[in-house]
Amino acid sequence: MTQAGSAVWFARHESRLAWRDFVSMMTAGRRTRARKIAIGFAVFVIIMHAIAYLVVGGYAAAPVDQQLLIGVTASLLLSWLLMISQAMESMTRAFYTRADLDLILASPVAAERLFAVRIGTVALSVAGMALPLAGPFINMLAWRGGAHWLGAYGVIPAMGATAAAFAVLATAALFRLIGPKRTRFVAQIIAAIIGAAFVIGLQVAAILSYGTLSQASVLHSDALLALMPGEDSVLWWPARAHRPAGAGICRACRRYLDCRAALWRLRGGRGQRRCRTLGPRAASERFAGRITAARTAPQGMDSAAPRSLAALADADADALSPAAGADAVAEFCRAVSRRRA
Amino acid sequence: MTGSPPLALEIHGLVKHFTRPAVDGLDLAVRCGEFYALLGPNGAGKTTTLRMIAGLIQPDAGSIRVDGVDALDDPVAAKRLIAWVSDEPMIYDKLTPEEYLDFVAGLWAVEPKLAASRAGELFDWLGLAAHARERCEGFSKGMRQKVALAGALVHDPRLIILDEPLTGLDAGSARQVKSVLRERVLAGGTVIMTTHILEVAERMADRIGVIAHGRLLAEGTLAELRRLAAGADVNEGAADLASLEDTFLALVADAALPAEAA
Numbered sequence: 001m002t003q004a005g006s007a008v009w010f011a012r013h014e015s016r017l018a019w020r021d022f023v024s025m026m027t028a029g030r031r032t033r034a035r036k037i038a039i040g041f042a043v044f045v046i047i048m049h050a051i052a053y054l055v056v057g058g059y060a061a062a063p064v065d066q067q068l069l070i071g072v073t074a075s076l077l078l079s080w081l082l083m084i085s086q087a088m089e090s091m092t093r094a095f096y097t098r099a100d101l102d103l104i105l106a107s108p109v110a111a112e113r114l115f116a117v118r119i120g121t122v123a124l125s126v127a128g129m130a131l132p133l134a135g136p137f138i139n140m141l142a143w144r145g146g147a148h149w150l151g152a153y154g155v156i157p158a159m160g161a162t163a164a165a166f167a168v169l170a171t172a173a174l175f176r177l178i179g180p181k182r183t184r185f186v187a188q189i190i191a192a193i194i195g196a197a198f199v200i201g202l203q204v205a206a207i208l209s210y211g212t213l214s215q216a217s218v219l220h221s222d223a224l225l226a227l228m229p230g231e232d233s234v235l236w237w238p239a240r241a242h243r244p245a246g247a248g249i250c251r252a253c254r255r256y257l258d259c260r261a262a263l264w265r266l267r268g269g270r271g272q273r274r275c276r277t278l279g280p281r282a283a284s285e286r287f288a289g290r291i292t293a294a295r296t297a298p299q300g301m302d303s304a305a306p307r308s309l310a311a312l313a314d315a316d317a318d319a320l321s322p323a324a325g326a327d328a329v330a331e332f333c334r335a336v337s338r339r340r341a
Numbered sequence: 342m343t344g345s346p347p348l349a350l351e352i353h354g355l356v357k358h359f360t361r362p363a364v365d366g367l368d369l370a371v372r373c374g375e376f377y378a379l380l381g382p383n384g385a386g387k388t389t390t391l392r393m394i395a396g397l398i399q400p401d402a403g404s405i406r407v408d409g410v411d412a413l414d415d416p417v418a419a420k421r422l423i424a425w426v427s428d429e430p431m432i433y434d435k436l437t438p439e440e441y442l443d444f445v446a447g448l449w450a451v452e453p454k455l456a457a458s459r460a461g462e463l464f465d466w467l468g469l470a471a472h473a474r475e476r477c478e479g480f481s482k483g484m485r486q487k488v489a490l491a492g493a494l495v496h497d498p499r500l501i502i503l504d505e506p507l508t509g510l511d512a513g514s515a516r517q518v519k520s521v522l523r524e525r526v527l528a529g530g531t532v533i534m535t536t537h538i539l540e541v542a543e544r545m546a547d548r549i550g551v552i553a554h555g556r557l558l559a560e561g562t563l564a565e566l567r568r569l570a571a572g573a574d575v576n577e578g579a580a581d582l583a584s585l586e587d588t589f590l591a592l593v594a595d596a597a598l599p600a601e602a603a
Binding site: 004005009013016017020021024099100102103104105106107108109 | 418436453
């Protein structure tokens with residue numbers, strides 16, 4: 001039994017209201033209409049898949065180059081801006097139009113739980129509304145180009161969450177700057193501007209630079225290509241969400257191990273004192289144990305043990321991290337490649 | 342030695358400014374088991390005062406104590422004792438009265454079985470038993486008001502705050518609401534109500550407070566207010582015949598004169 005007043009309890013309450021509102025909106029209280037709605041939705045899904053096949057089917061197996069990354073990223077950016085627009089509109093509705101706030105805020109329950117649930121609901125609804133539009137395209141890409149394209153589904157909830165987070169920040173900032181009364185109106189205007197800005201911006205750039213209404217001319221232009229970072233840039237990570245995980249994970253592991261090395265250096269002073277207490281043999285056993293766990297040969301560690309303990313941590317932290325990190329990551333990548341083969 | 346009766350509500354120096362002072366140094370004391378009516382012209386600060394007591398607005402200055410609990414220091418403890426019903430109460434259209442009361446009981450952490458038992462009694466009392474499992478979206482204003490009142494009472498509050506609870510109700514619904522409130526007071530609860538229907542205040546209130554320009558102008562029983570409005574040199578019999586409307590208008594007019602002169 002869910003505890004009353006908890007976040008889960010609020011989530012159930014909100015879900016019940018949202019579901020009943022949705023069913024009521026769709027069916028207008030008539031059961032026969034539900035069947036028609038279901039059939040209509042199925043037809044919509046089929047048509048969307050057909051459109052998706054015609055639009056992106058040919059690109060499924062295309063090589064990943066900068067042009068493709070720019071195109072995908074631009075599409076994601078447009079979608080994200082539209083999601084922000086929708087999230088801001090939903091946020092103002094959730095916090096202004098929902099007249100039950102008087103009831104809930106006058107109760108002893110912690111209001112943060114309710115607001116957390118409502119913000120989460122906005123994120124879910126924003127992502128949920130993007131799925132029927134994006135899903136067919138992802139499905140067609142997966143069908144034509146491989147199951148790895150299904151990784152793109154993970155991008156949608158991430159975009160929904162970030163859009164909701166941005167909407168909350170923007171709404172809170174407006175609240176502080178201009179007060180609650182004007183926030184609702186201004187937030188809705190900003191939401192509309194954000195939603196249209198990217199498209200209008202591309203259109204303006206196309207007209208001014210190339211004398212055409214085609215937004216693609218801007219996205220495929222050499223000028224834009226020259227401005228964009230290389231294919232390894234973090235800017236393209238959302239567009240690369242569909243790529244095999246191994247390469248990205250290897251890079252992430254290497255970054256993690258580099259961070260650990262930096263921390264190791266910072267803690268070098270403490271490490272020195274521990275070494276003095278435990279003795280050189282214990283230190284080399286500890287380091288050797290870690291390196292062994294990373295499947296790296298502990299060559300050279302025994303010869304390091306008798307050295308001055310004062311310099312042990314610094315020197316060996318530099319030596320160990322790349323050795324442990326590089327070898328461990330290499331072993332991991334080999335394992336991934338063997339599985340893929 | 343007899344002590345003063347316990348106070349359900351104490352307000353000292355309450356202040357709230359929006360673009361102008363809405364509440365300007367209000368002092369108010371309501372005894373336990375009392376039916377207190379707060380009257381005032383539009384813009385007097387009645388609703389703002391009630392919303393500050395309910396914890397919906399933070400005052401700029403002053404103190405509020407509910408049954409001895411400092412509502413500003415410990416708002417959660419104070420809210421446990423209070424029920425708030427606004428002039429346009431919100432009930433969920435897509436919930437049934439049963440579900441609504443279950444939700445409100447959950448907000449106040451009332452044990453489910455106890456909440457269900459109280460809900461049944463309240464539905465019977467307010468004539469909602471036949472509609473307890475119908476969605477509220479088809480309800481009239483009177484029925485919605487009764488559902489909101491049932492929700493306010495399901496957690497057995499010590500202090501019930503009502504903002505214009507009878508506005509828009511037909512005679513039958515208004516009678517039921519008045520009956521429930523009267524019973525509540527007889528059972529030891531305290532009710533603070535704002536109303537524009539002076540007859541209700543006249544018939545139901547133990548004490549009446551008249552507020553204008555964010556301050557309490559006068560307070561007391563109906564008889565005390567009549568004498569106050571009439572002045573000391575007026576015949577007592579004549580003062581007692583004055584209606585609450587005349588009394589109220591006289592008091593508010595007196596308060597308006599210095600403001601106009603300024």
